[in-house]
Amino acid sequence: MRVIISTVVLFVVWVILTQSFDPQELFTGLIVAAIVSMISPAIASDKPKKWFQPKRYGYLIIYLFYFIWQMIKSNLDVAKRVINPKLPINPGIVKVKTKLKTNAAKLALANSITLTPGTLTVDIHDEWFYIHWIDVRSEDIQKATQDIVEGFEKYLEVIFE
Amino acid sequence: MLWYQIIGIIMIIIGATFLFLGALGVIRMPDVYNRMQAGTKATTLGALSVIMGVGVFHPAWIFKTGIISLFILLTNPVSSNALARAAHNSGVPLYEKSVVDRYAEDKEKIRAEEEK
Numbered sequence: 001m002r003v004i005i006s007t008v009v010l011f012v013v014w015v016i017l018t019q020s021f022d023p024q025e026l027f028t029g030l031i032v033a034a035i036v037s038m039i040s041p042a043i044a045s046d047k048p049k050k051w052f053q054p055k056r057y058g059y060l061i062i063y064l065f066y067f068i069w070q071m072i073k074s075n076l077d078v079a080k081r082v083i084n085p086k087l088p089i090n091p092g093i094v095k096v097k098t099k100l101k102t103n104a105a106k107l108a109l110a111n112s113i114t115l116t117p118g119t120l121t122v123d124i125h126d127e128w129f130y131i132h133w134i135d136v137r138s139e140d141i142q143k144a145t146q147d148i149v150e151g152f153e154k155y156l157e158v159i160f161e
Numbered sequence: 162m163l164w165y166q167i168i169g170i171i172m173i174i175i176g177a178t179f180l181f182l183g184a185l186g187v188i189r190m191p192d193v194y195n196r197m198q199a200g201t202k203a204t205t206l207g208a209l210s211v212i213m214g215v216g217v218f219h220p221a222w223i224f225k226t227g228i229i230s231l232f233i234l235l236t237n238p239v240s241s242n243a244l245a246r247a248a249h250n251s252g253v254p255l256y257e258k259s260v261v262d263r264y265a266e267d268k269e270k271i272r273a274e275e276e277k
Contacts, residue, residue, distance in 0.1 A: 016224045075206040082186040091195055114238035122245045132194045
C-alpha cells in the first residue's frame with residue numbers, strides 16, 4: 001500500500017515535469033516511480049488511510065493561502081527592519097511547545113516557522129522547539145507559543161495528525 | 162505585450178527587490194543568526210516570486226516553475242535550520258543585545274538525554 005501511494009505521488013510529479021502524455025514517457029515514468037518508491041521507504045506516512053481523507057486536502061489548500069499571506073507579511077516586516085537606519089531588532093532564542101505528535105507534522109511546522117522570516121527554528125527536542133526570533137515580544141513560553149506556533153498548528157493538526 | 166506578461170514582469174521586479182533587501186540584510190545584520198534571518202528568507206519570497214513570475218510570463222512553464230517553487234519551499238528551511246543548529250552547537254555567540262537564549266540554558270539537559 002505504501003509503495004503504491006509513493007508511486008502515484010512520484011508519477012504525478014513526473015507527469016508535471018515532463019508535460020507530455022506520450023505513452024513511451026508515461027511508461028518510463030511509471031517504471032522509474034515504482035522502482036524509486038520500492039527502494040526508498042518513507043515518502044508515504046505510516047498510516048496509508050490518511051491519504052484518502054478529503055478533509056486533509058481541503059485544509060492543506062487553506063493552509064497554503066494562510067501560509068503565503070503570513071510569509072508576505074513577515075517578509076515586509078523584516079524588509080522594513082533592514083531598511084530602517086536604526087536597525088530595530090530585538091533578537092533572542094525562545095522556547096515554544098507544540099502539541100503536534102507525528103514527525104511529519106513537526107517537520108512541516110518547523111519548516112513553516114523557518115520560512116516565515118523573523119523566526120528560525122534552531123532545534124527540536126521532543127515537543128519543544130527552540131526558535132531564534134528577530135523581535136522577541138515575549139520571553140514567556142506560553143506567550144511565545146501563542147505568537148509563533150498556534151496559527152500554523154490548528155491547520156497542521158488536521159492535515160497531518 | 163500581453164496582460165499576463167505584464168503581471169509576470171511585475172512579479173519578477175518584486176522578487177528582485179526582495180532579493181536585494183535580503184542581500185542588504187546580510188551586510189547590515191549583526192550576527193550569524195540575524196544574518197540568516199535576512200539572507201535565507203527575504204530571499205525565499207524573492208526567489209519564489211521571480212520563479213513564479215517567469216512561469217506567468219511563459220504560461221507553458223507554469224507547472225514546472227510550480228514544482229521548482231515547491232522544492233525550494235521544502236529544502237530551503239532544512240538547510241537554514243541545519244546551519245543555525247551547527248552554528249549554535251559550535252559556539253558562535255549571539256548578538257550582545259540579544260534578550261534571551263533558552264537553547265543555551267537547556268543544552269546540557271538535551272545532550273544528557275541524547276547520550277542515554
